[in-house]
Amino acid sequence: xxxxEELIKKIYEKQGEIKDVFFTACGGSLVDLYPGYYFVNAExxxxxxxxxxxxxxxxxxxxxxxxxxxxxxxxHGGNTNxxxxxxxxxxxxxxxxxxxxxxxxxxCAKDDMNPIVYSWEDDTDEKERPxxxxxxxxxxxxxxxxxxxxxxxxxxxxxxxxxxxxxxxxKKVKNRTWVFAExxxxxxxxxxxGSGASYSQAYGFSICSLQEMQWMDCCYLxxxxxxxxxxxxxxxxxxxxxxxxxxxxxxxxxxxxxFLQKYGKKYEVIDAEELGINAIDASVNxxxxxxxxxxxxxxxxxxxxxxxxxxxxxxxYMGVVKY
Amino acid sequence: xxxxEELIKKIYEKQGEIKDVFFTACGGSLVDLYPGYYFVNAExxxxxxxxxxxxxxxxxxxxxxxxxxxxxxxxHGGNTNxxxxxxxxxxxxxxxxxxxxxxxxxxCAKDDMNPIVYSWEDDTDEKERPxxxxxxxxxxxxxxxxxxxxxxxxxxxxxxxxxxxxxxxxKKVKNRTWVFAExxxxxxxxxxxGSGASYSQAYGFSICSLQEMQWMDCCYLxxxxxxxxxxxxxxxxxxxxxxxxxxxxxxxxxxxxxFLQKYGKKYEVIDAEELGINAIDASVNxxxxxxxxxxxxxxxxxxxxxxxxxxxxxxxYMGVVKY
Numbered sequence: 119x120x121x122x123e124e125l126i127k128k129i130y131e132k133q134g135e136i137k138d139v140f141f142t143a144c145g146g147s148l149v150d151l152y153p154g155y156y157f158v159n160a161e162x163x164x165x166x167x168x169x170x171x172x173x174x175x176x177x178x179x180x181x182x183x184x185x186x187x188x189x190x191x192x193x194h195g196g197n198t199n200x201x202x203x204x205x206x207x208x209x210x211x212x213x214x215x216x217x218x219x220x221x222x223x224x225x226c227a228k229d230d231m232n233p234i235v236y237s238w239e240d241d242t243d244e245k246e247r248p249x250x251x252x253x254x255x256x257x258x259x260x261x262x263x264x265x266x267x268x269x270x271x272x273x274x275x276x277x278x279x280x281x282x283x284x285x286x287x288x289k290k291v292k293n294r295t296w297v298f299a300e301x302x303x304x305x306x307x308x309x310x311x312g313s314g315a316s317y318s319q320a321y322g323f324s325i326c327s328l329q330e331m332q333w334m335d336c337c338y339l340x341x342x343x344x345x346x347x348x349x350x351x352x353x354x355x356x357x358x359x360x361x362x363x364x365x366x367x368x369x370x371x372x373x374x375x376x377f378l379q380k381y382g383k384k385y386e387v388i389d390a391e392e393l394g395i396n397a398i399d400a401s402v403n404x405x406x407x408x409x410x411x412x413x414x415x416x417x418x419x420x421x422x423x424x425x426x427x428x429x430x431x432x433x434x435y436m437g438v439v440k441y
Numbered sequence: 442x443x444x445x446e447e448l449i450k451k452i453y454e455k456q457g458e459i460k461d462v463f464f465t466a467c468g469g470s471l472v473d474l475y476p477g478y479y480f481v482n483a484e485x486x487x488x489x490x491x492x493x494x495x496x497x498x499x500x501x502x503x504x505x506x507x508x509x510x511x512x513x514x515x516x517h518g519g520n521t522n523x524x525x526x527x528x529x530x531x532x533x534x535x536x537x538x539x540x541x542x543x544x545x546x547x548x549c550a551k552d553d554m555n556p557i558v559y560s561w562e563d564d565t566d567e568k569e570r571p572x573x574x575x576x577x578x579x580x581x582x583x584x585x586x587x588x589x590x591x592x593x594x595x596x597x598x599x600x601x602x603x604x605x606x607x608x609x610x611x612k613k614v615k616n617r618t619w620v621f622a623e624x625x626x627x628x629x630x631x632x633x634x635g636s637g638a639s640y641s642q643a644y645g646f647s648i649c650s651l652q653e654m655q656w657m658d659c660c661y662l663x664x665x666x667x668x669x670x671x672x673x674x675x676x677x678x679x680x681x682x683x684x685x686x687x688x689x690x691x692x693x694x695x696x697x698x699x700f701l702q703k704y705g706k707k708y709e710v711i712d713a714e715e716l717g718i719n720a721i722d723a724s725v726n727x728x729x730x731x732x733x734x735x736x737x738x739x740x741x742x743x744x745x746x747x748x749x750x751x752x753x754x755x756x757x758y759m760g761v762v763k764y
Binding site for chain 2: 156180182200325346366369433
């Protein structure tokens with residue numbers, strides 16, 4: 119079984135300098151790759167970062183998808199067509215790949231995919247799940263490749279602490295999720311907002327937790343973009359969920375909060391600071407907010423499931439019909 | 442007054458090789474920069490491409506924002522705080538900038554912003570508007586910098602033809618926009634989908650034309666991602682607008698259409714092929730679809746405005762209150 123740290127060292131020794139990192143997958147797995155994309159973009163002085171749905175990589179591959187590139191993929195079930203095809207294309211072009219999957223019997227778990235098979239149990243430590251694994255890979259890679267990289271120890275510390283933070287946060291919000299569901303279960307539509315690394319969780323909360331698992335209509339918004347159009351919909355009748363992250367991007371979330379406080383009435387704030395993310399060093403804790411927010415999206419969707427009597431695992435198309 | 446072609450030549454002569462192109466702005470202006478981002482990503486073998494809202498560039502600037510980078514900005518009114526600040530930061534870091542604005546008296550039109558002041562009249566040719574100007578800049582840049590670049594003439598030809606295509610399409614859809622508004626003006630929510638370079642227009646149609654200008658709730662979706670979550674909301678009661686582009690990405694839009702035909706009932710297809718985009722060479726016409734789709738979003742929102750009696754220019758926050 120490949121361990122992330124050893125796998126990236128092996129790739130680096132064989133491949134030499136990594137110049138581009140592509141993060142590609144589909145849906146919820148693509149969401150899990152965004153914090154890594156954001157981290158490389160913010161921290162690296164040697165690597166360019168790309169994040170896109172697997173099919174778009176296939177139909178319009180960057181010319182930097184070649185030797186010198188590392189492609190990180192993820193497919194929970196391990197047989198997602200687009201992800202498997204993207205991995206194949208990446209290899210054909212000479213890029214190195216790492217593929218995460220939960221399914222040890224899948225295509226993505228085959229040896230030539232450089233697989234990392236992860237657990238996905240209720241008690242699986244956050245650093246053994248995709249978002250944690252991606253941070254472990256990138257932290258090692260930056261240490262190997264960039265002598266000036268100074269956040270190695272802080273990231274390791276964050277990886278050790280984040281599971282405890284998530285556990286405590288889950289307990290803390292349980293009652294809130296019930297109250298939220300009680301108040302808003304019949305709402306026909308809502309907006310979910312975030313920024314920075316956590317923009318991914320506004321997207322994932324929307325497309326996975328609500329659109330897919332609750333058949334609830336919603337829209338994801340970037341808090342920075344909110345003020346350049348979407349805020350015109352805001353009034354006391356509209357429902358918002360605001361994910362407040364940390365780091366330099368937080369100013370955008372704070373501005374959205376101030377606006378909602380003044381002009382809105384129905385909004386739920388999920389604040390990573392209030393939920394304990396500051397136990398991790400301030401220089402890196404923004405990269406761990408999405409792990410926390412994912413757990414919060416699970417908590418809130420579970421509250422909604424129970425109140426709405428709409429099972430999270432019910433599907434009408436995915437795995438049910440051909441498309 | 443700076444002409445795009447001369448300006449980029451001047452910058453290239455002074456700056457030397459461009460290694461990174463950043464496209465940054467806010468809201469509708471950010472939308473206009475996406476096709477350029479997508480074009481560089483798809484076509485260039487020497488330049489990396491970045492697209493992000495101006496505030497996020499400011500709070501988390503890439504380390505590649507330095508000498509060797511070109512930053513293309515746009516602000517219609519010319520004084521958007523975040524855009525002005527992003528330009529300032531880019532210059533401080535040694536990057537070259539080009540700033541598009543409609544307002545000759547604005548900060549963005551000052552000499553040190555390398556401004557291109559564009560017209561925005563009903564009869565302004567598409568190649569004189571931001572999306573056209575971006576393509577003109579990038580086409581010259583690729584010709585200057587990449588000896589292997591083969592699409593120069595095809596892009597020039599597209600720039601000459603696109604205005605006529607848009608004019609004809611506007612006439613063609615006029616009745617359709619009335620019928621659409623008549624049927625759906627009271628709809629509480631809709632999804633707007635696209636992919637490739639035209640994903641930007643699904644985003645812009647949503648956040649500008651509907652959320653901002655009609656206070657209508659909606660959500661933008663990528664047709665590639667649609668099948669990995671969001672499609673579970675689809676049924677005969679949900680309304681969709683599907684933008685069908687051209688080029689390699691079209692397969693994703695076609696797949697979404699097939700699905701909507703089978704499981705949906707209320708969907709409006711805006712197909713660039715049917716609207717004449719194929720008059721432009723097939724090797725490049727996908728980059729012109731967003732220009733056409735923008736005009737279509739104007740046509741549809743005007744239909745909605747007239748039926749809903751909600752003036753496109755009515756605002757409750759933007760330019761009205763402090764935030």
